[in-house]
Amino acid sequence: MDLLFSGIVILARWDVLAALLIGSVGGVIIGAIPGVGAAVAIAILLPATFSLDPIVGLTALLGIYGSSMYGGAIPAVLINTPGTAVNALTTYDGYPMTKRGEGRRALSLAYSASFFGGVFSIICLIVLSPVLAWIAPQFGSREIFLAALLGIILVVLAHRGQIFAAGALACFGIWLNTIGMEPIQYTRRYTFDQSWLAGGVDLIVVVLGLFAISQAFLLLVDKDNAPKAAALSGGLFQGFAELFRHKRVAATSSAYGVLMGMIPGVGEFTAQFMSYTTAQRTSKNPGLFGKGSPEGLIASEAANNAVPSAAMIPLLALGIPGEALTAMMLSVFYVHNVIPGPNLFQNQMDFVVALYIALLILNVLVVVFLLMSTNLLLKIIQIPTRFLGMTILTLAFVGVYSLRNSSVDCAIAAGFGVFGFILKRVNLPIVPIILGMVLGGIMEAKLRTSMGRVKTPLDFIDRPIAFILFCIIVIVLASHFWRVWQAYQKGRK
Amino acid sequence: MTDHPAQDLNDLHAPKPGELIFAILFLGFAAVMLSQLGDQTKFSSSGKLFAQPRFWSAVGVIGMVVFGALHLVTVLRPRVAGELAEAISWLRSLEYLVAFMVYVWAVPQLGYLPSTILFTVLLALRLGYRDRRSLLAAVATGVVIVLVFKTALSVKIPGGAIYEYLPAGLRSFMILRF
Numbered sequence: 001m002d003l004l005f006s007g008i009v010i011l012a013r014w015d016v017l018a019a020l021l022i023g024s025v026g027g028v029i030i031g032a033i034p035g036v037g038a039a040v041a042i043a044i045l046l047p048a049t050f051s052l053d054p055i056v057g058l059t060a061l062l063g064i065y066g067s068s069m070y071g072g073a074i075p076a077v078l079i080n081t082p083g084t085a086v087n088a089l090t091t092y093d094g095y096p097m098t099k100r101g102e103g104r105r106a107l108s109l110a111y112s113a114s115f116f117g118g119v120f121s122i123i124c125l126i127v128l129s130p131v132l133a134w135i136a137p138q139f140g141s142r143e144i145f146l147a148a149l150l151g152i153i154l155v156v157l158a159h160r161g162q163i164f165a166a167g168a169l170a171c172f173g174i175w176l177n178t179i180g181m182e183p184i185q186y187t188r189r190y191t192f193d194q195s196w197l198a199g200g201v202d203l204i205v206v207v208l209g210l211f212a213i214s215q216a217f218l219l220l221v222d223k224d225n226a227p228k229a230a231a232l233s234g235g236l237f238q239g240f241a242e243l244f245r246h247k248r249v250a251a252t253s254s255a256y257g258v259l260m261g262m263i264p265g266v267g268e269f270t271a272q273f274m275s276y277t278t279a280q281r282t283s284k285n286p287g288l289f290g291k292g293s294p295e296g297l298i299a300s301e302a303a304n305n306a307v308p309s310a311a312m313i314p315l316l317a318l319g320i321p322g323e324a325l326t327a328m329m330l331s332v333f334y335v336h337n338v339i340p341g342p343n344l345f346q347n348q349m350d351f352v353v354a355l356y357i358a359l360l361i362l363n364v365l366v367v368v369f370l371l372m373s374t375n376l377l378l379k380i381i382q383i384p385t386r387f388l389g390m391t392i393l394t395l396a397f398v399g400v401y402s403l404r405n406s407s408v409d410c411a412i413a414a415g416f417g418v419f420g421f422i423l424k425r426v427n428l429p430i431v432p433i434i435l436g437m438v439l440g441g442i443m444e445a446k447l448r449t450s451m452g453r454v455k456t457p458l459d460f461i462d463r464p465i466a467f468i469l470f471c472i473i474v475i476v477l478a479s480h481f482w483r484v485w486q487a488y489q490k491g492r493k
Numbered sequence: 494m495t496d497h498p499a500q501d502l503n504d505l506h507a508p509k510p511g512e513l514i515f516a517i518l519f520l521g522f523a524a525v526m527l528s529q530l531g532d533q534t535k536f537s538s539s540g541k542l543f544a545q546p547r548f549w550s551a552v553g554v555i556g557m558v559v560f561g562a563l564h565l566v567t568v569l570r571p572r573v574a575g576e577l578a579e580a581i582s583w584l585r586s587l588e589y590l591v592a593f594m595v596y597v598w599a600v601p602q603l604g605y606l607p608s609t610i611l612f613t614v615l616l617a618l619r620l621g622y623r624d625r626r627s628l629l630a631a632v633a634t635g636v637v638i639v640l641v642f643k644t645a646l647s648v649k650i651p652g653g654a655i656y657e658y659l660p661a662g663l664r665s666f667m668i669l670r671f
Contacts, residue, residue, distance in 0.1 A: 051647055167563075168563075172523075175526070175554050177549075191533070192529075192533065213593070217586040217589050221589075387622065391634055393592075394613055397597065398638065398642045402642070417593075418586050425582070426511045426512045426515050426579075427509045448543065448544050451543045
């Protein structure tokens, strides 16, 4: 109870609440505009929060992180264009409902399912806190190294059909992170005697290039498109009652979201497809899936909104991000002098509780905002895409240049912008690069620290958690190779 | 999109035009970086392998070569039409890269507000937005961005050299706020 009170005290400031409100509303708007997304917005706004008080900057970006998927459902349902990539599955049932004249019902269901998923996930986070507070301090250097290694492996294996490309890009991220002055023996790595490379390649510069500038280039080069959506009439409350009739689907899908969100490298897509498939398999009306099924819509939205809060679990407890957005949130925490990891749960539990409360408040704020202003958002999503590209490019300048007023940073970010643009054009993943950079840095530091006490390879896994993590890595790899072998055998027949 | 998510997922992973050229370029880059591993990183005679400055660079660059080669093998077959056309289309992004870098150069010279308005208006014209409403929207976009970031959030962007020619009172105001 004391912790709850301390958490409320941390948040009970007008500037923190204003930041949460602006972040939440801004996140919904950004999520609703196809082609922007939370990653672009966080990348651009991150440097702008440097001058703010840590808790103010954090809550603003947390607001964007937690609310963008709500907004992404609007264009997915009404114009068959997902606002964010994770809303893609929502189009399968949301848009057919709109075509049947049930757009209002579909949106209302999407909002209520998202709210259910978000709150369910936060409750899980709160319930799991004592377990995390007990487990997190037992993670030493070798356990964190193994967890980061597991994260990299899962990120690569999660890109089915693109595993080699994802592996190459993850290794590219690991290599990028090593450029510059190495921190132990102070030798230079891959600087080619260039002073501007001595400080290394800044993660935020890479993130801005790969997410924001590449997206701007993509929109600027493509044909102009101004989506059209008809205004909705009537209230949007009915979905909450309808959701109650499908409570089993909502709960199962949210549980998938929580489970997949907690596992580094897996995230929304796997959660959505698993919850969607389960909902279809257990439905009394499976034929309606993909043709406007309320259950399909609930499965998709509840699962993807349950992920962000759950993804905070490995981030807060171990300092290990599971996907690109949490990797950015890790930078946000570092910049604001909050170091996620076992010590956070031991020494700053009131801060963790404040984050939980902030997540809960933002879900309420977002639903209230959406219920009141969906028609206003419909006007915003009609911005022509090339105009949007121009705006993103202008905003990206603020993000990069305000870091250190360096035109070299801008040139590096622009270079990564072209690289990200090419990756997006050929449909290759960007996330492994970011996670390679972040997790590569963690693995390097933790392996060095842990090897001091290790005499034989077996010493590395002589602690229970290290042994369990090692077994998980072996099982994950073995099951993957087993699947590949089975597919090969099937192909030969 | 099709009627079934699984089908779309398979389509998503089918080789796309340009992927072969990307795989060749990536592998070439990785191979060059691997050839530089000895020159660009140090290996001290003392210390464990894992603690060597070279170790993680080697993990990264060897991984790039191995996975890059495997990726190249997987995209060799089936051949996808339009490889070269797609690669040429990548060059179209360079026009906007140059525009962006000119904007980066202009800000310390002309100041953040004038450069941003010029950038948004000229880019809007280049993109084909010639009507008055669109151009006003471009000006408004530039002004709002400057007001939010520099005036309200005080992000660190230096004042323009051109501001030096303004009267003293206005000069410091412009340097601090615009």
